[in-house]
Amino acid sequence: MTKRPRFGLYALVILSVVVSFLPIIWLVLTSLKTTEGIYAWPPQYLPDPFTLKNYINIFTNSPELLLYVLNSFIVALGCTVVALSFGGMAGYALSRLGMRRAGVLMVFILAVSMFPPVSLLPSLFQTFLNLGLLNTYTGLIIAHTGLFLPFTVWMLASYFATLPPEIEEAARMDGMGFFRIFWSIVIPLSWPGFVATGLIVFIFSWNEFPLALVLMTQNAMRTAPVGISLYPGEYAFPWETISTATVIAIVPVLIITAIFQKQIVGGLTAGAGK
Template sequence: MNKRTGFGFYFFLIIFVFIVMFPFFWVFLTSIKPVGEIFSSYKWFTTNPTLDSYEAALTNRPLLRYMLNSFVVSGVTTVLALTFASFTAYAVTRLPIKGKGLILGLVLASSMFPQIAIISPIFNLVTDLGLRNSYPGLVLPYITITLPLAIWILSTFFKRIPFELDESAKLDGATPFQTFRKVIFPLAAPGVFTTGILVFIAAWNEYLFALTINSDDRWRTIPVGISMYQSQYSIPWGDITAATVIVTIPIVILVLIFQRRIVSGLTSGSVKE
Protein backbone atom coordinates (compact mmCIF):
# COMPACT_ATOMS: atom_id res chain seq x y z
CA MET A 1 0.00 0.00 0.00
CA ASN A 2 1.58 3.29 -1.11
CA LYS A 3 1.34 6.53 0.84
CA ARG A 4 -1.46 7.99 -1.29
CA THR A 5 -3.58 4.87 -1.01
CA GLY A 6 -2.90 4.66 2.72
CA PHE A 7 -3.87 8.30 3.23
CA GLY A 8 -7.12 7.81 1.30
CA PHE A 9 -7.95 4.68 3.29
CA TYR A 10 -7.50 6.38 6.65
CA PHE A 11 -9.31 9.51 5.46
CA PHE A 12 -12.43 7.57 4.50
CA LEU A 13 -12.11 5.46 7.67
CA ILE A 14 -12.19 8.63 9.78
CA ILE A 15 -15.19 9.92 7.82
CA PHE A 16 -17.01 6.60 8.31
CA VAL A 17 -16.29 6.48 12.05
CA PHE A 18 -17.43 10.09 12.42
CA ILE A 19 -20.72 9.41 10.64
CA VAL A 20 -21.35 6.31 12.76
CA MET A 21 -20.46 7.98 16.06
CA PHE A 22 -22.01 11.39 15.37
CA PRO A 23 -25.48 10.58 16.83
CA PHE A 24 -23.93 9.36 20.09
CA PHE A 25 -21.56 12.34 20.19
CA TRP A 26 -24.44 14.77 19.65
CA VAL A 27 -26.56 13.09 22.34
CA PHE A 28 -23.73 13.45 24.86
CA LEU A 29 -23.13 17.11 23.98
CA THR A 30 -26.85 17.81 24.34
CA SER A 31 -26.97 16.07 27.72
CA ILE A 32 -24.43 18.47 29.26
CA LYS A 33 -26.01 21.67 27.90
CA PRO A 34 -28.19 23.90 30.10
CA VAL A 35 -31.86 23.33 29.36
CA GLY A 36 -32.38 26.82 27.99
CA GLU A 37 -29.44 26.48 25.63
CA ILE A 38 -30.77 23.26 24.09
CA PHE A 39 -33.72 25.08 22.55
CA SER A 40 -32.10 28.46 21.91
CA SER A 41 -28.83 27.45 20.24
CA TYR A 42 -27.59 24.89 17.75
CA LYS A 43 -23.95 25.23 18.76
CA TRP A 44 -22.07 21.99 19.12
CA PHE A 45 -20.30 22.89 22.34
CA THR A 46 -21.54 24.77 25.36
CA THR A 47 -19.55 27.22 27.42
CA ASN A 48 -21.50 26.29 30.56
CA PRO A 49 -21.56 22.48 30.82
CA THR A 50 -23.81 21.15 33.52
CA LEU A 51 -24.97 17.81 34.94
CA ASP A 52 -28.47 19.08 35.77
CA SER A 53 -30.02 16.91 33.07
CA TYR A 54 -28.43 13.80 34.60
CA GLU A 55 -29.80 14.68 38.02
CA ALA A 56 -33.24 15.29 36.52
CA ALA A 57 -33.11 12.03 34.56
CA LEU A 58 -32.48 10.09 37.76
CA THR A 59 -35.00 11.94 39.94
CA ASN A 60 -37.92 12.81 37.67
CA ARG A 61 -38.39 9.20 36.59
CA PRO A 62 -37.33 5.87 38.20
CA LEU A 63 -34.50 5.33 35.70
CA LEU A 64 -32.59 2.93 37.96
CA ARG A 65 -35.72 0.82 38.31
CA TYR A 66 -36.06 0.71 34.52
CA MET A 67 -32.44 -0.43 34.25
CA LEU A 68 -32.98 -3.15 36.84
CA ASN A 69 -36.05 -4.39 34.96
CA SER A 70 -34.12 -4.50 31.69
CA PHE A 71 -31.18 -6.33 33.27
CA VAL A 72 -33.40 -8.97 34.85
CA VAL A 73 -35.58 -9.55 31.78
CA SER A 74 -32.64 -9.53 29.34
CA GLY A 75 -30.52 -11.76 31.57
CA VAL A 76 -33.22 -14.38 32.11
CA THR A 77 -34.13 -14.29 28.42
CA THR A 78 -30.49 -14.83 27.44
CA VAL A 79 -30.03 -17.80 29.78
CA LEU A 80 -33.24 -19.52 28.65
CA ALA A 81 -32.67 -18.80 24.96
CA LEU A 82 -29.11 -20.15 25.07
CA THR A 83 -30.22 -23.26 26.95
CA PHE A 84 -32.99 -24.21 24.53
CA ALA A 85 -31.08 -23.07 21.46
CA SER A 86 -27.98 -25.10 22.39
CA PHE A 87 -29.92 -28.34 22.68
CA THR A 88 -31.92 -27.62 19.53
CA ALA A 89 -28.89 -26.62 17.45
CA TYR A 90 -26.98 -29.69 18.62
CA ALA A 91 -29.88 -32.00 17.77
CA VAL A 92 -30.51 -30.64 14.27
CA THR A 93 -26.85 -30.45 13.29
CA ARG A 94 -25.18 -33.51 14.83
CA LEU A 95 -27.82 -36.13 15.59
CA PRO A 96 -29.38 -38.46 12.96
CA ILE A 97 -32.75 -36.71 12.82
CA LYS A 98 -34.92 -36.67 9.72
CA GLY A 99 -36.16 -33.36 8.37
CA LYS A 100 -33.31 -31.20 9.70
CA GLY A 101 -33.63 -28.77 6.82
CA LEU A 102 -37.37 -28.47 7.37
CA ILE A 103 -36.87 -27.78 11.08
CA LEU A 104 -34.32 -25.04 10.42
CA GLY A 105 -36.56 -23.65 7.70
CA LEU A 106 -39.47 -23.41 10.12
CA VAL A 107 -37.22 -21.73 12.67
CA LEU A 108 -36.15 -19.20 10.05
CA ALA A 109 -39.75 -18.65 8.95
CA SER A 110 -40.86 -18.00 12.51
CA SER A 111 -38.26 -15.26 12.85
CA MET A 112 -39.63 -13.52 9.76
CA PHE A 113 -42.96 -12.60 11.36
CA PRO A 114 -43.06 -8.91 12.29
CA GLN A 115 -43.72 -8.24 15.96
CA ILE A 116 -46.86 -6.28 15.19
CA ALA A 117 -48.37 -9.42 13.59
CA ILE A 118 -47.99 -11.54 16.73
CA ILE A 119 -48.47 -8.92 19.43
CA SER A 120 -52.22 -9.61 19.71
CA PRO A 121 -52.06 -13.39 20.39
CA ILE A 122 -49.02 -12.90 22.65
CA PHE A 123 -50.86 -10.22 24.60
CA ASN A 124 -53.93 -12.43 24.99
CA LEU A 125 -51.78 -15.36 26.12
CA VAL A 126 -49.89 -13.31 28.70
CA THR A 127 -53.14 -11.79 29.97
CA ASP A 128 -54.85 -15.18 30.29
CA LEU A 129 -51.85 -16.50 32.24
CA GLY A 130 -51.99 -13.51 34.57
CA LEU A 131 -48.44 -12.47 33.73
CA ARG A 132 -48.97 -8.84 32.80
CA ASN A 133 -46.78 -6.36 34.72
CA SER A 134 -44.23 -8.99 35.67
CA TYR A 135 -40.85 -10.27 34.54
CA PRO A 136 -42.18 -13.60 33.19
CA GLY A 137 -44.72 -11.63 31.16
CA LEU A 138 -41.87 -10.14 29.11
CA VAL A 139 -39.51 -13.11 29.17
CA LEU A 140 -42.10 -15.30 27.45
CA PRO A 141 -42.51 -13.13 24.31
CA TYR A 142 -38.81 -12.28 24.28
CA ILE A 143 -38.03 -15.98 23.99
CA THR A 144 -40.22 -16.16 20.89
CA ILE A 145 -38.19 -13.48 19.11
CA THR A 146 -34.69 -14.39 20.32
CA LEU A 147 -34.80 -18.19 20.19
CA PRO A 148 -34.86 -18.48 16.35
CA LEU A 149 -31.89 -16.10 16.15
CA ALA A 150 -29.97 -18.11 18.74
CA ILE A 151 -30.73 -21.45 17.07
CA TRP A 152 -29.54 -20.28 13.66
CA ILE A 153 -26.32 -18.75 14.96
CA LEU A 154 -25.44 -21.73 17.17
CA SER A 155 -26.22 -24.16 14.34
CA THR A 156 -23.48 -22.59 12.23
CA PHE A 157 -20.96 -23.03 15.03
CA PHE A 158 -21.94 -26.62 15.79
CA LYS A 159 -21.67 -27.55 12.11
CA ARG A 160 -18.04 -26.43 11.98
CA ILE A 161 -16.91 -28.76 14.78
CA PRO A 162 -15.42 -31.96 13.29
CA PHE A 163 -17.87 -34.85 13.37
CA GLU A 164 -15.01 -37.21 14.17
CA LEU A 165 -15.22 -35.97 17.75
CA ASP A 166 -18.76 -37.36 18.04
CA GLU A 167 -17.64 -40.71 16.70
CA SER A 168 -14.70 -40.83 19.11
CA ALA A 169 -16.92 -40.01 22.06
CA LYS A 170 -19.43 -42.66 20.97
CA LEU A 171 -16.67 -45.27 20.78
CA ASP A 172 -15.66 -44.33 24.32
CA GLY A 173 -19.21 -45.07 25.47
CA ALA A 174 -20.46 -41.49 25.81
CA THR A 175 -24.16 -40.81 25.41
CA PRO A 176 -25.32 -38.00 23.07
CA PHE A 177 -25.92 -35.77 26.09
CA GLN A 178 -22.44 -36.48 27.48
CA THR A 179 -20.94 -35.75 24.08
CA PHE A 180 -22.79 -32.47 23.97
CA ARG A 181 -21.86 -31.46 27.52
CA LYS A 182 -18.23 -32.55 27.60
CA VAL A 183 -17.09 -32.22 23.99
CA ILE A 184 -19.25 -30.10 21.69
CA PHE A 185 -20.44 -27.36 24.03
CA PRO A 186 -16.97 -26.45 25.36
CA LEU A 187 -15.61 -26.22 21.82
CA ALA A 188 -18.52 -23.99 20.78
CA ALA A 189 -18.10 -21.72 23.82
CA PRO A 190 -16.96 -18.67 21.79
CA GLY A 191 -20.02 -18.96 19.56
CA VAL A 192 -22.31 -19.46 22.55
CA PHE A 193 -20.86 -16.39 24.22
CA THR A 194 -21.28 -14.27 21.09
CA THR A 195 -24.86 -15.49 20.68
CA GLY A 196 -25.56 -14.60 24.31
CA ILE A 197 -24.37 -11.03 23.76
CA LEU A 198 -26.55 -10.65 20.66
CA VAL A 199 -29.60 -12.08 22.43
CA PHE A 200 -29.03 -9.85 25.46
CA ILE A 201 -28.80 -6.71 23.33
CA ALA A 202 -31.89 -7.70 21.33
CA ALA A 203 -33.89 -8.14 24.55
CA TRP A 204 -32.41 -4.96 26.04
CA ASN A 205 -33.53 -2.84 23.06
CA GLU A 206 -36.99 -4.39 22.54
CA TYR A 207 -39.80 -1.84 22.74
CA LEU A 208 -43.14 -3.04 21.37
CA PHE A 209 -43.78 -5.99 23.70
CA ALA A 210 -42.51 -4.04 26.71
CA LEU A 211 -44.82 -1.14 25.92
CA THR A 212 -47.87 -3.36 25.45
CA ILE A 213 -47.50 -5.94 28.21
CA ASN A 214 -46.03 -4.02 31.14
CA SER A 215 -48.13 -0.89 31.51
CA ASP A 216 -47.31 -0.38 35.20
CA ASP A 217 -44.47 2.11 35.60
CA ARG A 218 -42.70 -0.14 38.12
CA TRP A 219 -42.25 -2.89 35.51
CA ARG A 220 -41.26 -0.82 32.50
CA THR A 221 -37.95 -1.44 30.78
CA ILE A 222 -35.48 1.18 29.61
CA PRO A 223 -36.74 1.78 26.03
CA VAL A 224 -40.30 2.32 27.26
CA GLY A 225 -39.19 4.24 30.35
CA ILE A 226 -37.18 6.75 28.33
CA SER A 227 -40.11 7.29 25.97
CA MET A 228 -42.12 8.41 29.02
CA TYR A 229 -39.79 11.36 29.62
CA GLN A 230 -42.29 13.88 28.30
CA SER A 231 -45.07 16.09 29.50
CA GLN A 232 -48.25 17.32 27.91
CA TYR A 233 -46.73 20.52 26.54
CA SER A 234 -43.00 19.87 26.14
CA ILE A 235 -40.35 17.23 25.61
CA PRO A 236 -37.39 17.41 28.04
CA TRP A 237 -34.62 16.63 25.60
CA GLY A 238 -31.99 17.23 28.26
CA ASP A 239 -33.45 14.50 30.48
CA ILE A 240 -33.89 12.15 27.53
CA THR A 241 -30.32 12.53 26.26
CA ALA A 242 -28.89 12.20 29.77
CA ALA A 243 -30.92 9.03 30.38
CA THR A 244 -29.76 7.69 27.01
CA VAL A 245 -26.12 8.20 27.96
CA ILE A 246 -26.62 6.56 31.36
CA VAL A 247 -28.30 3.43 30.00
CA THR A 248 -25.82 3.09 27.13
CA ILE A 249 -22.80 2.97 29.42
CA PRO A 250 -23.44 -0.60 30.75
CA ILE A 251 -23.74 -2.02 27.22
CA VAL A 252 -20.59 -0.22 26.08
CA ILE A 253 -18.67 -1.51 29.11
CA LEU A 254 -19.97 -5.02 28.50
CA VAL A 255 -18.84 -4.99 24.87
CA LEU A 256 -15.44 -3.47 25.71
CA ILE A 257 -14.75 -6.06 28.42
CA PHE A 258 -15.69 -9.03 26.26
CA GLN A 259 -14.75 -7.68 22.83
CA ARG A 260 -12.02 -10.29 22.33
CA ARG A 261 -14.43 -13.13 23.01
CA ILE A 262 -17.05 -11.54 20.77
CA VAL A 263 -14.59 -11.23 17.89
CA SER A 264 -13.33 -14.75 18.57
CA GLY A 265 -16.89 -16.06 18.42
CA LEU A 266 -17.73 -14.19 15.23
CA THR A 267 -14.59 -15.45 13.46
CA SER A 268 -14.57 -18.95 14.96
CA GLY A 269 -14.58 -21.56 12.23
CA SER A 270 -14.31 -19.01 9.45
CA VAL A 271 -11.07 -20.65 8.31
CA LYS A 272 -11.25 -24.38 7.66
CA GLU A 273 -8.34 -26.27 9.16
Protein backbone atom coordinates in the same frame (compact mmCIF):
# COMPACT_ATOMS: atom_id res chain seq x y z
CA MET B 1 3.45 -2.31 -6.26
CA THR B 2 2.61 1.35 -6.54
CA LYS B 3 1.54 3.20 -3.48
CA ARG B 4 -1.93 4.65 -3.77
CA PRO B 5 -2.79 8.05 -2.35
CA ARG B 6 -3.90 7.71 1.28
CA PHE B 7 -5.35 11.17 1.95
CA GLY B 8 -8.66 10.40 0.30
CA LEU B 9 -8.89 7.14 2.19
CA TYR B 10 -8.29 8.78 5.57
CA ALA B 11 -10.71 11.60 4.77
CA LEU B 12 -13.45 9.07 3.99
CA VAL B 13 -12.69 7.03 7.11
CA ILE B 14 -12.82 10.12 9.31
CA LEU B 15 -16.06 11.23 7.67
CA SER B 16 -17.70 7.83 8.29
CA VAL B 17 -16.54 7.78 11.91
CA VAL B 18 -17.82 11.31 12.53
CA VAL B 19 -21.20 10.65 10.92
CA SER B 20 -21.61 7.39 12.84
CA PHE B 21 -20.79 9.01 16.17
CA LEU B 22 -22.48 12.39 15.60
CA PRO B 23 -25.90 11.65 17.16
CA ILE B 24 -24.26 9.97 20.15
CA ILE B 25 -21.76 12.80 20.65
CA TRP B 26 -24.49 15.42 20.38
CA LEU B 27 -26.58 13.46 22.89
CA VAL B 28 -23.72 13.23 25.39
CA LEU B 29 -22.97 16.96 24.97
CA THR B 30 -26.64 17.77 25.55
CA SER B 31 -26.69 15.70 28.73
CA LEU B 32 -23.74 17.72 30.09
CA LYS B 33 -25.38 21.13 29.54
CA THR B 34 -27.55 23.16 31.86
CA THR B 35 -31.19 23.56 30.86
CA GLU B 36 -30.44 27.15 29.80
CA GLY B 37 -27.50 25.91 27.73
CA ILE B 38 -29.67 23.39 25.90
CA TYR B 39 -32.22 26.00 24.84
CA ALA B 40 -29.79 28.90 24.33
CA TRP B 41 -29.43 31.12 21.27
CA PRO B 42 -26.85 31.36 19.79
CA PRO B 43 -26.66 27.58 20.14
CA GLN B 44 -24.11 26.06 22.48
CA TYR B 45 -22.02 23.43 20.76
CA LEU B 46 -19.91 22.59 23.79
CA PRO B 47 -21.39 22.59 27.30
CA ASP B 48 -20.78 25.97 28.95
CA PRO B 49 -20.87 25.68 31.87
CA PHE B 50 -20.23 21.95 31.95
CA THR B 51 -22.49 20.26 34.50
CA LEU B 52 -23.27 16.81 35.87
CA LYS B 53 -26.53 18.11 37.32
CA ASN B 54 -28.69 16.14 34.89
CA TYR B 55 -27.07 12.88 35.99
CA ILE B 56 -27.50 13.72 39.67
CA ASN B 57 -31.11 14.74 39.03
CA ILE B 58 -31.90 11.36 37.50
CA PHE B 59 -30.79 9.62 40.68
CA THR B 60 -32.68 12.01 42.95
CA ASN B 61 -35.75 13.08 40.94
CA SER B 62 -36.49 10.38 38.37
CA PRO B 63 -35.31 7.03 39.76
CA GLU B 64 -37.88 5.31 37.51
CA LEU B 65 -35.48 5.92 34.62
CA LEU B 66 -32.90 3.77 36.41
CA LEU B 67 -35.59 1.19 37.07
CA TYR B 68 -36.19 0.95 33.29
CA VAL B 69 -32.50 0.13 32.80
CA LEU B 70 -32.69 -2.50 35.54
CA ASN B 71 -35.81 -4.02 33.91
CA SER B 72 -34.03 -4.16 30.57
CA PHE B 73 -31.09 -5.86 32.22
CA ILE B 74 -33.23 -8.53 33.91
CA VAL B 75 -35.22 -9.26 30.75
CA ALA B 76 -32.21 -9.32 28.42
CA LEU B 77 -30.19 -11.52 30.77
CA GLY B 78 -33.11 -13.90 31.34
CA CYS B 79 -33.83 -14.11 27.65
CA THR B 80 -30.16 -14.77 26.83
CA VAL B 81 -29.86 -17.58 29.40
CA VAL B 82 -33.08 -19.31 28.32
CA ALA B 83 -32.42 -18.86 24.59
CA LEU B 84 -28.88 -20.25 24.90
CA SER B 85 -30.04 -23.27 26.93
CA PHE B 86 -33.00 -24.18 24.74
CA GLY B 87 -31.33 -23.11 21.49
CA GLY B 88 -28.13 -24.97 22.35
CA MET B 89 -30.00 -28.21 22.92
CA ALA B 90 -32.11 -27.78 19.78
CA GLY B 91 -29.10 -26.80 17.69
CA TYR B 92 -27.25 -29.89 18.90
CA ALA B 93 -30.22 -32.14 18.11
CA LEU B 94 -30.52 -30.64 14.62
CA SER B 95 -26.85 -30.70 13.69
CA ARG B 96 -25.48 -33.75 15.52
CA LEU B 97 -28.10 -36.24 16.60
CA GLY B 98 -29.06 -37.37 13.12
CA MET B 99 -32.66 -36.20 13.44
CA ARG B 100 -35.00 -37.08 10.63
CA ARG B 101 -36.13 -34.03 8.64
CA ALA B 102 -33.58 -31.82 10.38
CA GLY B 103 -33.31 -29.73 7.20
CA VAL B 104 -37.06 -29.15 7.02
CA LEU B 105 -37.14 -28.16 10.68
CA MET B 106 -34.30 -25.66 10.16
CA VAL B 107 -36.19 -24.03 7.28
CA PHE B 108 -39.37 -23.98 9.38
CA ILE B 109 -37.50 -22.23 12.20
CA LEU B 110 -36.04 -19.72 9.74
CA ALA B 111 -39.46 -19.05 8.21
CA VAL B 112 -41.24 -18.37 11.53
CA SER B 113 -38.44 -15.99 12.55
CA MET B 114 -39.59 -13.65 9.79
CA PHE B 115 -43.04 -13.01 11.24
CA PRO B 116 -43.52 -9.28 11.86
CA PRO B 117 -43.65 -8.74 15.65
CA VAL B 118 -46.70 -6.47 15.37
CA SER B 119 -48.68 -9.36 13.86
CA LEU B 120 -48.13 -11.32 17.09
CA LEU B 121 -49.45 -8.52 19.27
CA PRO B 122 -53.26 -8.94 19.31
CA SER B 123 -52.99 -12.59 20.23
CA LEU B 124 -50.02 -12.34 22.61
CA PHE B 125 -51.67 -9.48 24.48
CA GLN B 126 -54.89 -11.50 24.94
CA THR B 127 -53.08 -14.68 25.94
CA PHE B 128 -50.74 -12.90 28.36
CA LEU B 129 -53.67 -10.99 29.84
CA ASN B 130 -55.56 -14.21 30.52
CA LEU B 131 -52.52 -16.01 31.91
CA GLY B 132 -51.56 -13.07 34.14
CA LEU B 133 -48.23 -12.67 32.30
CA LEU B 134 -48.63 -8.98 31.41
CA ASN B 135 -46.21 -6.81 33.41
CA THR B 136 -44.10 -9.76 34.54
CA TYR B 137 -40.43 -10.41 33.81
CA THR B 138 -41.32 -14.05 33.06
CA GLY B 139 -43.79 -12.99 30.38
CA LEU B 140 -41.46 -10.70 28.46
CA ILE B 141 -38.54 -13.13 28.87
CA ILE B 142 -40.64 -15.90 27.28
CA ALA B 143 -41.79 -13.57 24.49
CA HIS B 144 -38.25 -12.38 23.71
CA THR B 145 -36.95 -15.94 23.89
CA GLY B 146 -39.52 -16.96 21.28
CA LEU B 147 -38.55 -14.03 19.09
CA PHE B 148 -34.80 -14.72 19.19
CA LEU B 149 -34.68 -18.53 19.51
CA PRO B 150 -34.65 -19.08 15.73
CA PHE B 151 -31.50 -16.97 15.43
CA THR B 152 -29.93 -18.80 18.40
CA VAL B 153 -30.69 -22.25 16.99
CA TRP B 154 -29.22 -21.38 13.59
CA MET B 155 -26.08 -19.84 15.04
CA LEU B 156 -25.37 -22.69 17.46
CA ALA B 157 -26.30 -25.46 15.02
CA SER B 158 -23.79 -24.11 12.52
CA TYR B 159 -21.18 -23.78 15.27
CA PHE B 160 -21.65 -27.40 16.40
CA ALA B 161 -21.34 -28.52 12.79
CA THR B 162 -17.73 -27.21 12.78
CA LEU B 163 -16.64 -29.43 15.71
CA PRO B 164 -14.70 -32.59 14.72
CA PRO B 165 -17.05 -35.58 15.25
CA GLU B 166 -14.20 -37.86 16.42
CA ILE B 167 -14.26 -36.45 19.95
CA GLU B 168 -17.91 -37.32 20.44
CA GLU B 169 -17.39 -40.76 18.87
CA ALA B 170 -14.53 -41.48 21.25
CA ALA B 171 -16.66 -40.40 24.19
CA ARG B 172 -19.43 -42.70 23.05
CA MET B 173 -16.93 -45.59 22.89
CA ASP B 174 -16.16 -44.86 26.52
CA GLY B 175 -19.85 -45.39 27.23
CA MET B 176 -20.87 -41.78 27.78
CA GLY B 177 -24.55 -40.97 27.25
CA PHE B 178 -25.66 -38.30 24.76
CA PHE B 179 -26.61 -35.85 27.45
CA ARG B 180 -23.25 -36.20 29.24
CA ILE B 181 -21.42 -35.74 25.94
CA PHE B 182 -23.36 -32.56 25.23
CA TRP B 183 -22.91 -31.21 28.74
CA SER B 184 -19.30 -32.03 29.48
CA ILE B 185 -17.71 -32.13 26.01
CA VAL B 186 -19.71 -30.16 23.44
CA ILE B 187 -20.59 -27.13 25.59
CA PRO B 188 -17.01 -26.56 26.86
CA LEU B 189 -15.71 -26.87 23.28
CA SER B 190 -18.31 -24.46 21.89
CA TRP B 191 -18.04 -21.55 24.29
CA PRO B 192 -16.90 -19.08 21.59
CA GLY B 193 -20.11 -19.85 19.72
CA PHE B 194 -22.17 -19.43 22.87
CA VAL B 195 -20.45 -16.12 23.70
CA ALA B 196 -21.01 -14.61 20.24
CA THR B 197 -24.63 -15.79 20.08
CA GLY B 198 -25.36 -14.75 23.65
CA LEU B 199 -24.00 -11.23 23.14
CA ILE B 200 -26.11 -10.68 20.04
CA VAL B 201 -29.25 -12.08 21.69
CA PHE B 202 -28.62 -9.84 24.70
CA ILE B 203 -28.40 -6.80 22.42
CA PHE B 204 -31.50 -7.89 20.46
CA SER B 205 -33.52 -8.23 23.66
CA TRP B 206 -32.17 -4.99 25.15
CA ASN B 207 -33.24 -3.16 21.97
CA GLU B 208 -36.59 -4.86 21.30
CA PHE B 209 -39.47 -2.40 21.22
CA PRO B 210 -42.99 -3.52 20.07
CA LEU B 211 -43.44 -6.49 22.42
CA ALA B 212 -41.85 -4.65 25.35
CA LEU B 213 -44.23 -1.76 24.69
CA VAL B 214 -47.39 -3.88 24.67
CA LEU B 215 -46.61 -6.60 27.21
CA MET B 216 -45.33 -4.19 29.91
CA THR B 217 -48.10 -1.66 30.44
CA GLN B 218 -47.21 -0.55 33.98
CA ASN B 219 -44.71 2.26 34.20
CA ALA B 220 -42.59 0.45 36.80
CA MET B 221 -42.14 -2.60 34.55
CA ARG B 222 -41.10 -0.82 31.35
CA THR B 223 -37.79 -1.55 29.65
CA ALA B 224 -35.36 1.27 28.90
CA PRO B 225 -36.18 1.92 25.20
CA VAL B 226 -39.93 1.99 25.91
CA GLY B 227 -39.79 3.82 29.23
CA ILE B 228 -37.57 6.59 27.89
CA SER B 229 -39.66 6.94 24.71
CA LEU B 230 -42.86 7.34 26.72
CA TYR B 231 -41.29 9.52 29.41
CA PRO B 232 -43.83 12.24 30.06
CA GLY B 233 -42.88 15.90 29.98
CA GLU B 234 -45.04 18.53 31.63
CA TYR B 235 -45.44 20.69 28.55
CA ALA B 236 -42.63 19.69 26.22
CA PHE B 237 -40.26 16.76 25.88
CA PRO B 238 -37.70 17.33 28.69
CA TRP B 239 -34.58 16.90 26.59
CA GLU B 240 -32.13 17.40 29.46
CA THR B 241 -33.62 14.36 31.23
CA ILE B 242 -34.20 12.33 28.07
CA SER B 243 -30.65 12.80 26.78
CA THR B 244 -29.19 11.83 30.14
CA ALA B 245 -31.41 8.76 30.51
CA THR B 246 -30.60 7.69 26.95
CA VAL B 247 -26.87 7.94 27.64
CA ILE B 248 -27.31 5.73 30.71
CA ALA B 249 -29.42 3.23 28.73
CA ILE B 250 -26.97 2.88 25.86
CA VAL B 251 -23.78 2.67 27.92
CA PRO B 252 -24.17 -1.09 28.60
CA VAL B 253 -24.63 -1.77 24.88
CA LEU B 254 -21.70 0.49 23.98
CA ILE B 255 -19.42 -1.31 26.44
CA ILE B 256 -20.48 -4.78 25.27
CA THR B 257 -20.01 -3.80 21.63
CA ALA B 258 -16.64 -2.19 22.26
CA ILE B 259 -15.20 -5.14 24.19
CA PHE B 260 -16.62 -7.92 22.05
CA GLN B 261 -16.74 -6.29 18.62
CA LYS B 262 -14.83 -9.15 16.96
CA GLN B 263 -17.18 -11.82 18.31
CA ILE B 264 -20.28 -9.79 17.48
CA VAL B 265 -19.19 -9.04 13.93
CA GLY B 266 -18.19 -12.68 13.44
CA GLY B 267 -21.52 -13.92 14.75
CA LEU B 268 -23.59 -11.44 12.77
CA THR B 269 -21.95 -12.16 9.44
CA ALA B 270 -22.05 -15.92 10.03
CA GLY B 271 -25.73 -15.70 10.98
CA ALA B 272 -26.67 -13.66 7.95
CA GLY B 273 -24.58 -15.73 5.57
CA LYS B 274 -26.48 -18.89 6.39
